[in-house]
Amino acid sequence: MNDRALMWKNLWRKPVRTILLVVSITIAFAILCVMLSFNDAISNVRTLPTRMITLSKINFTEPLPMAHYDRIARMEGVAVATHMNWFGGYFQEMPRGFLPVFAVDPETYFQVYAEDLQIPAEQRDAFFNDPTAMLVAAPVAEKFGWRVGQRIPIKSNIFTNSTSGDSTWEFMLAGTIPTPQGSSQTGSVLIHYDYFNETRTFGRDRIGWVPFLTTSAELNDRVSNAIDQRFANSADETSTNDEATFNKSFTAQLGNIALVITLVVGSAFIAILLIVGTTMALAVRERTKEVGVMKTLGFSSGRVLRMVLGESMLLAFLGAGFGALLALGLLAMAAGAGGGGPPVSLAPSALLWSALIALGLGLLTGLAPALQAYRMRIIDALGRR
Amino acid sequence: MASLLNQIGAVTALNVRSIPQRGWMSVASVVAVALTIAVLLFFLALSNGLSQTVKGSGADDVAIIIREGSNAELNSVVTRDQLSILTTGPGVAQRQGRPSASGELLVIVDGVKRSTSTNANMPFRGIGAEGLALRRGVRITEGRMFNPGTNEIVVGAGLLREFSGFEFGKSIRLRGTTWQIVGVFEAPGTVFESELWADIAVTQSLFNRPNVYQTMRIQLSSPDAVKAFQDWAKTDARLNGLEVLSERAYYARQASQSSAGFMFIGLVLGIMMAIGALAGALNTMYSSVAARSAEIATLRIIGFSGWAAFFGTMVEALMLSAAGGALGILLAFVAFNGRTTSTLGAGFTQLVFQFQLSGGIVFAAIVMAIVIGLVGGFFPGIRAARQRPQLELAAQ
Numbered sequence: 201m202n203d204r205a206l207m208w209k210n211l212w213r214k215p216v217r218t219i220l221l222v223v224s225i226t227i228a229f230a231i232l233c234v235m236l237s238f239n240d241a242i243s244n245v246r247t248l249p250t251r252m253i254t255l256s257k258i259n260f261t262e263p264l265p266m267a268h269y270d271r272i273a274r275m276e277g278v279a280v281a282t283h284m285n286w287f288g289g290y291f292q293e294m295p296r297g298f299l300p301v302f303a304v305d306p307e308t309y310f311q312v313y314a315e316d317l318q319i320p321a322e323q324r325d326a327f328f329n330d331p332t333a334m335l336v337a338a339p340v341a342e343k344f345g346w347r348v349g350q351r352i353p354i355k356s357n358i359f360t361n362s363t364s365g366d367s368t369w370e371f372m373l374a375g376t377i378p379t380p381q382g383s384s385q386t387g388s389v390l391i392h393y394d395y396f397n398e399t400r401t402f403g404r405d406r407i408g409w410v411p412f413l414t415t416s417a418e419l420n421d422r423v424s425n426a427i428d429q430r431f432a433n434s435a436d437e438t439s440t441n442d443e444a445t446f447n448k449s450f451t452a453q454l455g456n457i458a459l460v461i462t463l464v465v466g467s468a469f470i471a472i473l474l475i476v477g478t479t480m481a482l483a484v485r486e487r488t489k490e491v492g493v494m495k496t497l498g499f500s501s502g503r504v505l506r507m508v509l510g511e512s513m514l515l516a517f518l519g520a521g522f523g524a525l526l527a528l529g530l531l532a533m534a535a536g537a538g539g540g541g542p543p544v545s546l547a548p549s550a551l552l553w554s555a556l557i558a559l560g561l562g563l564l565t566g567l568a569p570a571l572q573a574y575r576m577r578i579i580d581a582l583g584r585r
Numbered sequence: 586m587a588s589l590l591n592q593i594g595a596v597t598a599l600n601v602r603s604i605p606q607r608g609w610m611s612v613a614s615v616v617a618v619a620l621t622i623a624v625l626l627f628f629l630a631l632s633n634g635l636s637q638t639v640k641g642s643g644a645d646d647v648a649i650i651i652r653e654g655s656n657a658e659l660n661s662v663v664t665r666d667q668l669s670i671l672t673t674g675p676g677v678a679q680r681q682g683r684p685s686a687s688g689e690l691l692v693i694v695d696g697v698k699r700s701t702s703t704n705a706n707m708p709f710r711g712i713g714a715e716g717l718a719l720r721r722g723v724r725i726t727e728g729r730m731f732n733p734g735t736n737e738i739v740v741g742a743g744l745l746r747e748f749s750g751f752e753f754g755k756s757i758r759l760r761g762t763t764w765q766i767v768g769v770f771e772a773p774g775t776v777f778e779s780e781l782w783a784d785i786a787v788t789q790s791l792f793n794r795p796n797v798y799q800t801m802r803i804q805l806s807s808p809d810a811v812k813a814f815q816d817w818a819k820t821d822a823r824l825n826g827l828e829v830l831s832e833r834a835y836y837a838r839q840a841s842q843s844s845a846g847f848m849f850i851g852l853v854l855g856i857m858m859a860i861g862a863l864a865g866a867l868n869t870m871y872s873s874v875a876a877r878s879a880e881i882a883t884l885r886i887i888g889f890s891g892w893a894a895f896f897g898t899m900v901e902a903l904m905l906s907a908a909g910g911a912l913g914i915l916l917a918f919v920a921f922n923g924r925t926t927s928t929l930g931a932g933f934t935q936l937v938f939q940f941q942l943s944g945g946i947v948f949a950a951i952v953m954a955i956v957i958g959l960v961g962g963f964f965p966g967i968r969a970a971r972q973r974p975q976l977e978l979a980a981q
Contacts, residue, residue, distance in 0.1 A: 220868055224861035231857060258759055259693040259706060261659075261933070262792075294656055295842075357660040367654075435761045435793070452703035453935070455928040464627075467620040468858055474613035475865035482610060482872055 203503065207510045214483075221476055222519050225561070228468045229523020232557065233550040234530055235461045240547035242451050246382040247443040249417040250279070251312065254427055255409040255446075257437040261286075263406035264436050271430060272410050277423040281412035282308035285393060288358035291344055299340065301354060301389040302408075303396040312411050316377075316385045323348070323375025331395040334371035337388050339535075341376045348373050354389070360401040369399065381545070411443070469557070477565040480512050484569035491573050492581025505574040512566025513559075520558035524551060592889045596897030599880060600873065601904065607873055611905055614862070614869040618909025618957055619916060621858040622950045626917035626942065628851025629949065634941035635928070636844035642775040643833035645808035647719055650801040650818075651835075653828045656842070657932045658691045661799040667824060668801055674817050676810030677803055680718060685804035687713035688785060692792050693934055694759060696748035698927070705748060705927075708934035709738075709781045711788025719802050720777060727753050728768030733784045736791070739768040743778030743937035747927045751781060760791050776836070779927070779937040802832065843931045859953055862909070866961030870902050874969045882974040891970035898969045902962025903955070910954025914947060 211218055254272055256262035263285075273281040282305050289301030306328050310317050317324075319335070327333045334354075336346065346352055349372070356367050371391055379386045397404055414423050424440035431438045441449075451457070484491075491504060528546050535544065604611050643649075650671060655661040665688075672684040679685060689712050696707040714733055717723060731737035740751045751757065756765045764783070772778045789795055805811055808831070815829045874881070881894050921940045930936030 217868055217871060220864035224864035227857050227861040231854065257695070259695045261693045261706070288660060357655055433761055437758075437761065449703045452698070452701050453705055453929045455926065456701065464624055464854060467624055468861065471617035471620045471858070471865070472861060474616055475861075475868065478610040478613045479868050479872075 203507055203510070207507055207514060210483075210487075210507070211511050211514055217479065217483075218515070221479060221515055222522065224472050224475055225516060225519025226522040226526055228465075228472045229520045229554050229558070230526035230530065231468050232465050233524050233527030233546060233554060235465055236550035236553055237527070237531060237544050237547040239457060239461055240549055241386070241544040242454075242457070243447075244382055244547075244549075245384050245386070245447055246316070247384075247447065248315070248413070249442065250414045250420070251411060251443040252414060252420060252424060252440055253409055253411045253443060253446045254424075254438050254440040257428075257439040260409055260450075262436075263403060263408060264410070264438065266405045266407055268431065268436065268438065269407055269410050272412060272427055275423065275426060275430070277414050277416075277419040277426070279413040279415045280308055280311045281410055282312045283393065283407040283410050284309070285396070285406075285408040286358075287354075287391065287396065288356045289354050289389060290357060291352070291354060294357070297344075299354065299389050301334075301356075301391060303391050303393040305393050306390070309390065312413055313384060316379075316383045319375050319377055327374040327390075330372055330374065331392045332370065332372050333374035333392070335375050335377055335388075335390040336373060337379050337385055338376040339379060339386075340389065341373065343535075346373050348375055359396075359403070362399050362401045369396070381547070469561070473561065473564060476512070476515065476561070477568070480508075480515075480565050481569045481572075483511075484508055484573055487573075488576065488581050491576055492578050495576070495578045495581070501574045505570045508570035508573050509563070509566040512570075513562035516558040516562035516565070520554045520561075524554055589890060589892060592884075592893035593896040593900070596881075596884065596889070596893045597900045600877070600897045600901040603873070603877060604901070607869065607876065610869045610872060614865040614961075615905055615909040615912065617862040617865040618906050618954055619912035621855065621862040621957075622910050622913025622954055623916045623920070624858055625851055625855030625953060626913065626946060626950055627921060627940075628847050628854065629946045630917065630922060630940040630942045631926075632844040632847035632851060633943055633946060634938045635847065635930075635936070636840040637941055638774055638936065638938040639776055639836050639840035639843060639930070640833075641836075642777060643831065643836035644721060645831055645833050646805050646810065647832040648803045648805055648811055648814055648829055649832045649835045650803070650827050650829050651799070653826050657839075658689075658799045659693075659933055663688065663798045663801050663827065665796045665798065667827065668798055670821065670823055671801055671803060671818070674803070674814050676805045676807070676814055678806050680715065680804075683715075685715045685718065687716040687719055687802045688798040689713065689716065689800050689802065690785060690788055690792075690794060690797060691799055691932070691934075692788065692794075694781070696744070696750045696935070698935075699747060699749050706929065706934045707744060707748065707751070707781060708779065708932060709783065709788070711785035711792075712782050713785050715804070716782070716785075716802070719804055720772065720775075722775070723770055723772040723777060725768050726771050728766075731767055731782065731784055734787060735784065736762055736764045736787060737767045738764050738781050738783045739770050740766055740782075741778040741780050741937075742769055742771045743925070744780065744935075745769065746925060747779075747937050748935065760793075762791050776930070776936055779935060839931045843936070855953065859957055863957050863961055866902060866906060866957055867964060869905065870898060870961055870965035871968070873901060874898055874965045874972075877969075878972060881969055881972055885972070885974040894972070895966040895970040898966035899959070899962035902965070903958040906954045906958030906961060909957075910951055913954070914950055917942060917950075 256264055269283045272278060285303040287301035287303055289299040291297035291299055327335050351370050351372050353368050353370050360367055361369050377385050414420055420442055427440045428438050494504060531544055531546055650663060652661040668688045672686045677684045689710055692709045693706045694709045695704045698705045717730060731739050751766055753766055753769050756763050789797060805814055811831045818824045818829045922942045924940050925937060927935045927937045
């Protein structure tokens with residue numbers, strides 16, 4: 201029987217106790233993974249250092265005149281500019297059918313967000329050539345079971361369609377956008393600005409905000425100053441920032457998410473640390489006599505230490521592994537139930553953190569009992585009752 | 586019966602006195618329960634505070650008119666014509682010879698959140714001349730109300746506590762115009778405290794939304810008048826597509842929308858952590874039973890019943906979880922009850938509110954602690970009761 205087998209046997213000598221410990225560790229790691237994945241999904245959208253966004257200085261919900269776009273596009277240092285408008289879209293009913301629909305200028309939008317719009321050429325052309333076409337992030341199409349080529353009625357909770365008189369527009373699904381981890385297009389639905397602008401009853405010729413690429417990231421500050429000064433003291437003053445800054449201030453609106461995650465996950469881990477730590481100490485104390493026998497048989501102190509530490513490591517990683525699996529299941533369930541936002545998948549960074557924390561947990565809970573076993577003298581061990 | 590009670594008392598005393606022997610383990614399970622309860626309370630108090638603030642904003646006898654299907658004011662449109670038709674409805678209260686009604690427009694402006702120094706959405710509301718009178722419980726605490734027709738703003742005290750940029754006396758530039766902050770108002774426990782108010786006509790023209798209203802508020806003679814007003818509005822074709830409801834009903838709907846998410850997170854996390862804490866409690870109690878096997882066996886041999894052993898274990902578990910629950914509730918009261926915070930509300934604007942524990946929430950926490958104690962004591966208790974005295978003693 202080798203050391204590993206002995207460790208495994210030791211772990212399961214009180215199966216109920218071990219199962220209970222594994223369950224509580226599993227839960228703590230599941231909470232960790234789910235929360236980190238959500239945090240990752242909302243905060244770690246991939247950004248380009250040269251991508252900047254101009255919006256109204258008052259607030260990003262305040263529209264800008266179309267003329268602003270033309271002026272920004274011609275500014276020195278601006279490589280290509282596009283514009284976006286919030287449509288307030290939903291499918292069938294709120295909140296389940298909530299859709300982040302943006303009315304965009306297709307050609308320039310594909311230039312500014314090129315790296316996240318890797319779609320087949322025929323789907324792209326189908327989108328470009330049909331004014332009533334739309335592109336949908338793949339998970340969104342999947343959620344509602346839409347097929348390419350279908351015409352989908354999308355409602356707006358802001359605008360009214362002048363051709364139908366109600367708030368419904370019909371769009372032809374031209375293609376789907378794949379959304380790998382960190383994609384800026386997660387959950388997006390894209391429609392043609394021109395078609396939208398011609399058919400809406402109010403707010404014509406105004407746009408939401410202007411994303412653009414600078415020719416070099418070093419020019420960012422100069423370009424943003426030039427743009428904001430260009431429109432200073434006009435009725436529509438602007439605020440220009442790089443994409444990362446904009447995203448950060450947007451998610452900060454929800455509240456201090458990182459702090460809440462730290463508090464909740466922290467308290468869950470303090471709780472299991474205490475439970476697992478005291479139980480491991482107890483388990484080793486129960487085995488005092490055995491440790492004496494093992495040492496008598498010639499097991500070195502170092503080997504005994506490794507075995508006790510190994511047992512707590514095994515416990516921690518067993519729990520962490522099950523926790524990650526549970527998190528996977530929970531996230532899949534959440535995606536299926538479908539609230540407002542796009543589906544969230546298990547973040548690789550969450551797995552990395554889990555592994556690191558499991559290592560720390562195993563060390564922290566096993567170290568004291570392992571040292572106790574390491575230092576134990578045979579005569580005391582066998583003499584203790 | 587009396588003897589069973591005596592026996593239970595004796596075993597319980599024995600258990601309780603031996604707790605210090607398992608000091609660390611007992612402390613660990615108490616802390617685990619306390620943390621579980623604190624996390625549960627955190628989210629429930631958050632959800633409750635948010636929901637109370639939104640609900641508390643509405644009056645029974647004020648009708649609010651929005652576009653049908655718009656779930657927030659921001660998406661609603663009410664025309665000027667509809668506005669004047671609505672003031673002719675039945676039961677509309679009059680003040681100084683004029684209908685007590687206010688057409689309103691909500692735009693969003695940026696403020697800076699004090700705690701994070703990031704931009705945040707502030708609701709900027711243009712209100713009619715009757716807008717202040719329509720909201721009972723609102724009073725100006727500093728400066729004065731804005732003068733109609735001027736670029737003057739009054740700011741909610743709650744907004745000022747959490748966000749900077751709109752301090753009393755300051756002048757700010759919006760859309761190329763200078764606005765003066767001339768007053769601060771308090772509206773305790775309502776959404777209005779996180780708003781900025783200005784004159785409706787000035788707001789419409791300076792924000793380039795001529796003659797556009799989003800909502801209308803009308804003071805009715807009594808809460809019962811709402812029904813009659815609703816029925817009347819349905820009969821007029823010019824009011825098609827508008828929804829009339831009491832302010833209270835409107836905010837109750839908003840409250841459930843904004844707080845349901847936090848409630849859900851709180852319950853899911855609470856239950857998950859409770860399972861973890863339960864595992865800790867079970868471990869503690871199993872080792873308690875194991876550590877006292879000789880004593881229990883001795884008691885059984887001198888005639889104590891299995892029930893006594895069972896209840897003794899049960900009472901110990903309940904005491905530990907009760908201590909944990911009490912600690913958790915204490916932690917909640919000290920750490921966050923009454924603390925002010927803000928989040929993005931249903932109207933896509935920041936809403937300032939307080940963490941608010943309630944009797945029901947504390948009760949839910951107590952129930953959870955008791956359940957952990959009961960389940961955590963039950964199975965180890967059965968093991969204690971089932972011990973075979975002779976075998977236990979022989980093994981020693």
